[in-house]
Amino acid sequence: MFSESLxxxxxxxxxxxxxxQRTWIALLELNVNFQPREIELGSDNKTDWFLSLNPNGKVPVIEQGETRVYESLIVNEYLSEISGNKLMPSSAGKRALARILMARCDSHLVKTSFSYLAHKSAENLEKEEQLKSELEAELRFLDTVIGESGDSYFLGEFTLTDIAFIPFFQRLAVTLPAFKNFEISQNNFPHLNRWLETMASRESCIQTAMKAEAIKEIYARFLKIDYFKKIGVAT
Incomplete structure (x- = not known):
């Protein structure tokens, strides 16, 4: 149980x-009592009071007494640790693999998927195919990892690794078909698609998910202004 003394x-x-959303899911999965404070990105996060919490001006941030933690993967490890390490594997080797995969989510999946989404196919068809191939290769890699676990989760049990990936896959399930005519579910990624089905049934993922129409509306606006390239998550 989460310590009531904190x-x-x-x-x-x-x-x-x-x-x-990663941290929102972790909070729900750990049954942590928290006070939510939603901020407006582009305005609230540029204020002095917020920058005093996180000088990077990003969400999520958690504040607990004198403790302030930011960067989603670090926040989630903190939450897991103070809750008895419930969302990390018990063995040191698997904990290391969990951290490797979580870092890979940001360095590979986010980069390849947003680069593919952001590219305007009419400008360069050869690059379009290259970016698509890079995304497919990353999806195959993840499919293999899940398959090697012998379970429906990345590491054979539900961990922070699954939480790290699911917000991005929820958005890709909407944006790839809408903007690239690409359906993950219709490609040969059996283990990945089983994982997606499993995650879709978890209450924390349902409760925190964006509506599909909201995703399409926001991403259409982002793609129009090359937002992903501007913030450095797409090439």
Missing amino acids: PELVFYFNRNCPYA
Whole structure:
């Protein structure tokens, strides 16, 4: 159980942010009592009071007494640790693999998927195929990892690794068909698609998910202004 001796936890987030959704899911899975404070990205996060919490000006941020933690993967490890390490594997080797995969989510899946989404196919068809191939290769890699676990989760049990990936896959399930005519479910990724089905049934993922129409609306606007390239998550 979450320690009742710790001060109240305040969760600063924006419901449209996949990184903040990671922490939202972790909080729900750990049954942590928290006070949510939604902020407006582009305005609230540029204020002095928020920058005093996180000088990077990003969500999520959690504040617990004198403790302030930011960067979603670090926040989630903190939450897991103070809750008895419930969302990390018991063995050191698997914990290391969990961290490797979580880092890979941001360095590979996010980069390849947003680069593919952001590319305007009419400008360069050869690059379009290259970016698609890079995304497919990453999806195959993840499919293999899940398959090697022998289970429906990345590491054979539900961990922070699954939480790290799911917000981005929820968005890709909407944006790839809408903007690229690409359906993950219709490609040969059996283990990955089984994982997606399993995650879709978890209450924490359902409760924190964005509506499909909201995803399409926001991403259409982002793609129009090359937002992903501007913030450095697409090439």
